[in-house]
Amino acid sequence: MKKKLVGVILSLTMVASMLAGCGGAAADTAADTAATDTAATEEAAPAEAADAAEATAEAAGDADLADKKVGVCIYQFSDNFMTLFRTELENYLVAQGFSKDNITIADGANDQATQTNQIQNFIADGVDVLIINPVNSSSANTITDMVVDAGIPLVYINREPDADEEQRWADNNWNVCYVGCDARQSGTMQGQIIADLGIDKIDFNGNGKVDYIMIEGDPENVDAQYRTEFSVKALEDAGLEVNCLDDQVGMWDQAKGNELVANSLASYGDDIEVVFCNNDAMALGALQAIQSAGRTVGTDIYLVGVDALTEALEDVIAGTMTGTVFNDHFSQSHSAADAAIAYVKGGTNEHYIGCDYVKVTASNVQEILDMVK
Ligand code: BGC
Numbered sequence: 139m140k141k142k143l144v145g146v147i148l149s150l151t152m153v154a155s156m157l158a159g160c161g162g163a164a165a166d167t168a169a170d171t172a173a174t175d176t177a178a179t180e181e182a183a184p185a186e187a188a189d190a191a192e193a194t195a196e197a198a199g200d201a202d203l204a205d206k207k208v209g210v211c212i213y214q215f216s217d218n219f220m221t222l223f224r225t226e227l228e229n230y231l232v233a234q235g236f237s238k239d240n241i242t243i244a245d246g247a248n249d250q251a252t253q254t255n256q257i258q259n260f261i262a263d264g265v266d267v268l269i270i271n272p273v274n275s276s277s278a279n280t281i282t283d284m285v286v287d288a289g290i291p292l293v294y295i296n297r298e299p300d301a302d303e304e305q306r307w308a309d310n311n312w313n314v315c316y317v318g319c320d321a322r323q324s325g326t327m328q329g330q331i332i333a334d335l336g337i338d339k340i341d342f343n344g345n346g347k348v349d350y351i352m353i354e355g356d357p358e359n360v361d362a363q364y365r366t367e368f369s370v371k372a373l374e375d376a377g378l379e380v381n382c383l384d385d386q387v388g389m390w391d392q393a394k395g396n397e398l399v400a401n402s403l404a405s406y407g408d409d410i411e412v413v414f415c416n417n418d419a420m421a422l423g424a425l426q427a428i429q430s431a432g433r434t435v436g437t438d439i440y441l442v443g444v445d446a447l448t449e450a451l452e453d454v455i456a457g458t459m460t461g462t463v464f465n466d467h468f469s470q471s472h473s474a475a476d477a478a479i480a481y482v483k484g485g486t487n488e489h490y491i492g493c494d495y496v497k498v499t500a501s502n503v504q505e506i507l508d509m510v511k
Pocket of ligand 1: 217359419
């Protein structure tokens with residue numbers, strides 16, 4: 139049974155900047171009343187009165203969702219996590235009353251120009267609401283202007299725009315919001331999974347430090363920035379000394395993760411004690427490289443990811459991954475759909491709608507697997 143795991147956290151802070159490489163990532167980064175256009179009057183002509191009555195019904199939250207059109211933009215269909223997300227999003231929208239034929243999901247193919255074109259087409263098509271996972275979070279300003287100018291409400295997902303952009307939505311009282319989790323929490327959980335092993339179990343080479351490599355997602359994405367920074371910070375906060383041997387950008391991709399970790403293992407060999415990957419896809423690639431190099435997770439090296447992909451959870455059960463962090467695509471997709479529905483019905487949303495990550499280790503992995511399957 140698929141369940142929504144977590145509640146809503148409200149927060150409005152987020153700015154990030156980043157330096158690639160070891161020594162690494164630095165980051166510092168209403169429910170108003172419904173529309174009040176209820177101008178039905180006795181002297182209105184019958185057709186006008188009917189229109190007004192419909193407007194009143196919509197304002198009261200009775201809009202017939204089956205007739206409403208939703209445009210969804212996903213940054214790239216081949217992304218494992220976003221595939222789980224969009225599948226759940228579509229199913230949930232249909233369960234809430236939208237017609238499947240009125241939900242169009244576009245693949246941005248990791249190209250902002252392609253996605254911008256798709257957004258323009260959705261606007262021309264007169265969609266009632268847009269749900270956008272931007273290719274580049276830094277394009278959010280331009281996207282917002284286009285969509286707001288067209289009078290269409292907008293729900294951003296997964297790739298969070300910066301604090302200035304979010305502030306504009308609040309300042310202008312626009313129907314624009316972001317739904318996602320705070321990536322600092324996921325990084326912290328990754329670090330804690332390793333720190334909880336204790337230095338004696340981690341320090342295979344006996345130098346007193348946690349020698350690690352970091353495989354990052356897209357550096358433009360705040361999830362990558364924060365996971366990189368906060369995983370290491372959690373080790374330091376636990377009083378451990380850290381040593382970054384290598385820090386590479388794997389763009390969330392399994393094949394790249396595999397290649398980069400294979401290279402690192404060739405260069406640094408047995409000195410690598412921990413492999414941090416910003417997501418599970420890259421961790422699955424890393425695992426192949428670790429096994430090809432004759433290393434054994436849990437015995438002479440540790441490996442953590444984020445997302446809780448089924449395959450990664452099975453690896454945690456088998457002991458071939460040390461742990462992962464559940465990136466709750468149920469909660470995020472449902473909250474995004476709920477926010478879209480509120481807009482379609484003439485209501486408003488908080489500008490930031492959050493959710494919690496869940497740490498996954500051998501002790502709770504079966505529970506998480508039962509939930510996501
Ligand atoms: C996920 C990654 C995914 C990325 C896409 C992250 O939150 O952890 O797996 O590739 O979002 O933007």
